[in-house]
Amino acid sequence: MSDAAPPDPAAAKRAAGLAAAALVEDGMRLGLGTGSTTAFAIEAIGRRVRDEGLDVAGVPTSYDAERLARAHGVPLLALADLDLDTLPTAQAGLDLALDGADEVSPAAALIKGRGGAHVREKVVAALAARFVVLVDPSKEVERLGTTAPxxxxxxxxxxxxxxxxxxxxxxxxxxxxxxxxxxxxxxxxxxxxxxxxxxxxxxxxxxxxxxxxxxxxxGHGLFVGMATDVLVGEAEGGVRHRVHQRGR
Missing domain, CATH: 3.30.70.260 (ACT domain)
Known part of the structure; x- marks a missing residue:
């Protein structure tokens, strides 16, 4: 019998969150998702705002995401602040959206919504030029619906x-x-x-x-053809970065 400790889900989530925060660049407008994995990203973005003077602002997808962002010093935006009516329909309103998932298929189809914010999350993800999904390995499935409703x-x-x-x-x-x-x-x-x-x-x-x-x-929690990146955090601190083509 092995005496090895079981994998630490929190460590894997933290690794994915830190990797997501590292994708954020100065001047970006962000979508801030809801959930335990995205919370690590919000915390890390706030740290960069304090330590590096990073100039960003984020649209929160829930009251919980809004509370976390305020607590960590991440400036906030409302959808109305994006002036979407002045943008061409093909132009993204947000540069980057970060969020977790309950399941991720090999083609990056998702089930989301354990936190109950999936409708707002889908609105924000659809507005982003890049939608980055943060998960630990337990969320990867061969077929959606096998572990999550x-x-x-x-x-x-x-x-x-x-x-x-x-x-x-x-x-x-x-x-x-x-x-x-x-x-x-x-x-x-x-x-x-x-x-x-x-x-x-x-x-x-x-x-x-x-x-x-x-x-x-x-609305519902099936997100199909929306994710552009999947960051899979590992318990030992590594991150697998899966890149996907939107719309497929």
């Missing part, structure tokens, strides 16, 4: 109809309940989350389109 944000009124529709798509859906509160989890938009567990997902793009078309659904 697909979060679906729904209107409370529509929850019974959405559950029925998700069952029709082959899912076992369940309303996400609060762990330290009574009742459902409530998102930053004041809506509910249904976690839809599938027995593996063969065509994430088609499934995402089907879920998105259900009346009462605001």
């Amino acid at each position: 697909v979060p679906v944000e729904v209107l409370p009124f529509a929850e019974p109809a959405v559950l029925r529709a998700l069952r029709g798509l082959g899912a076992e859906p369940a309303l996400r309940m609060g762990e330290r509160k009574d009742g459902p989890v409530v998102t930053d938009q004041g809506l509910w989350i249904v976690d839809a567990r599938f027995p593996g997902i063969d065509d994430p793009a088609a499934l995402g389109a089907a879920i998105g078309s259900v009346p009462g659904v605001l």
Whole structure:
């Protein structure tokens, strides 16, 4: 029997976060994702702001990301500050978006949303010229849906109809309940989350389109063809950098 210590997930997350922060350049406008791995990146960016005088500003994807950024001294922007209506539609509003994932496939399709911020995260990721995903090795899967459910944000009124529709798509859906509160989890938009567990997902793009078309659904956690980079942190401090072509 081996006496070797098990891999440290926090060390792997920290390695990915530090590698992501190293990609940030002076003058960049950033998307700041939500979650434990991205928190390491936000902390490291704040350190660079203090130590190097790095001139950046970030759009947070949740109240939690906003709180972390303020705590670490990262200047913030709102989407309205980007003047998107003055930019050509082909021009990115953000230089770089950093975020985690619950699952990453070999083609960089993602399941996101364990933190409940996937709708805002998708808006921010779509605005970025480069969308960098930060994970530890446990998040890499051969087939989406094998370890994580697909979060679906729904209107409370529509929850019974959405559950029925998700069952029709082959899912076992369940309303996400609060762990330290009574009742459902409530998102930053004041809506509910249904976690839809599938027995593996063969065509994430088609499934995402089907879920998105259900009346009462605001958004879901399938991100397909959006990631340009995946940083996989290792417990010993190394990072594997996977580069992907957007839209595939």
